[in-house]
Each structure stands twice: as structure tokens, then as C-alpha cells.
Amino acid sequence: MSEGFKAIETQEQFEEAIKTRLEREREKVKKEAEESYKNKYGDYDELKSKLTEKETEITKLGNQLSEAKNAKTESESTIKELKGKVAKYETNSAKMRIAEEYGLDPKLADRLTGSTEEEMKEDAKRLKDVVGDIRWRKAPVKSNEHSVKEDKEAAIKGMIANMKGE
Numbered sequence: 710m711s712e713g714f715k716a717i718e719t720q721e722q723f724e725e726a727i728k729t730r731l732e733r734e735r736e737k738v739k740k741e742a743e744e745s746y747k748n749k750y751g752d753y754d755e756l757k758s759k760l761t762e763k764e765t766e767i768t769k770l771g772n773q774l775s776e777a778k779n780a781k782t783e784s785e786s787t788i789k790e791l792k793g794k795v796a797k798y799e800t801n802s803a804k805m806r807i808a809e810e811y812g813l814d815p816k817l818a819d820r821l822t823g824s825t826e827e828e829m830k831e832d833a834k835r836l837k838d839v840v841g842d843i844r845w846r847k848a849p850v851k852s853n854e855h856s857v858k859e860d861k862e863a864a865i866k867g868m869i870a871n872m873k874g875e
Contacts, residue, residue: 812837
């Protein structure tokens with residue numbers, strides 16, 4: 710027999726003989742596991758940072774959506790308020806026009822009732838029967854009263870005369 714071969718008689722001898730072989734296999738398995746891990750989970754940190762970015766963006770967009778909803782609610786309430794004002798002005802304008810049309814005092818225009826123009830006209834007719842037409846009650850302009858235009862012209866003429874020294 711050759712000198713290089715020794716028979717293995719104990720467990721310790723067996724373990725010592727296969728120790729290097731086992732270490733090579735462990736290194737091989739470890740490398741394969743690391744490669745497999747890198748292939749599967751190598752982009753974990755990148756994915757985690759992307760997830761964080763997306764969550765931040767979602768939160769930001771959620772806040773913008775809330776702000777937009779609040780702005781919409783405010784706009785709708787403003788529109789409703791303005792529509793109410795416009796309706797009130799239109800009603801008051803119609804009442805004033807109807808009061809003038811039927812010869813009622815403008816101070817009585819707000820007394821007219823009705824939701825439509827026809828109803829307001831009927832009310833104006835009834836109120837006119839009670840109060841009467843104010844158009845004939847107005848005093849005529851006196852012939853000795855001067856208009857604003859005449860007063861202005863007289864003032865200008867006086868100023869020119871003063872400048873000339875007359």
C-alpha cells in the first residue's frame with residue numbers, strides 16, 4: 710500500500726479529512742444564496758425609497774384634493790349668495806319699474822307683493838286704487854326758477870366780467 714493513504718478510524722479524523730471539502734461547499738452555497746438574494750431582493754432599498762416617495766406624493770395630492778373640495782364648497786356658497794342677491798335686485802328693480810308704470814310713489818314700491826311680475830302688477834293696480842296716482846300731484850316747475858345750466862353760465866359770465874375789471 711501506498712504511504713499516502715491512512716485509514717480513518719475515529720470521528721475526529723473523519724471530520725478533519727472532510728473539513729476543507731465542507732468549507733468549499735459552504736462557500737459555494739453561501740455565494741449561490743447571496744446571488745439569489747441579490748436577484749430577488751437587491752432592489753429592496755430602491756423600492757423602499759420609491760414607496761416612501763409615492764406615499765409622500767399621495768399625502769400631498771390628498772391635501773390638494775381636500776383644499777380643492779374646500780374651495781369648491783366656498784365657491785358654491787358664494788355663488789348661492791350672489792344668486793340670491795341678484796334675484797333680490799331683480800325683484801326690487803321690477804317693483805320700482807311697476808310702481809313707476811302705475812304712478813305709485815317709489816317709496817311704496819317695496820310694498821308690492823307677488824312672486825311674478827303679473828302678480829306684482831295686480832297688486833300695484835289695487836294699491837293705486839287705494840293711494841291714487843301720484844303723477845298728477847307733482848308740482849309744476851315755476852317759470853322763475855333757474856336751471857343749473859343757467860346758474861353756471863351766469864357764474865362764468867360774472868367771473869369773466871371780474872377779470873376784465875368791469
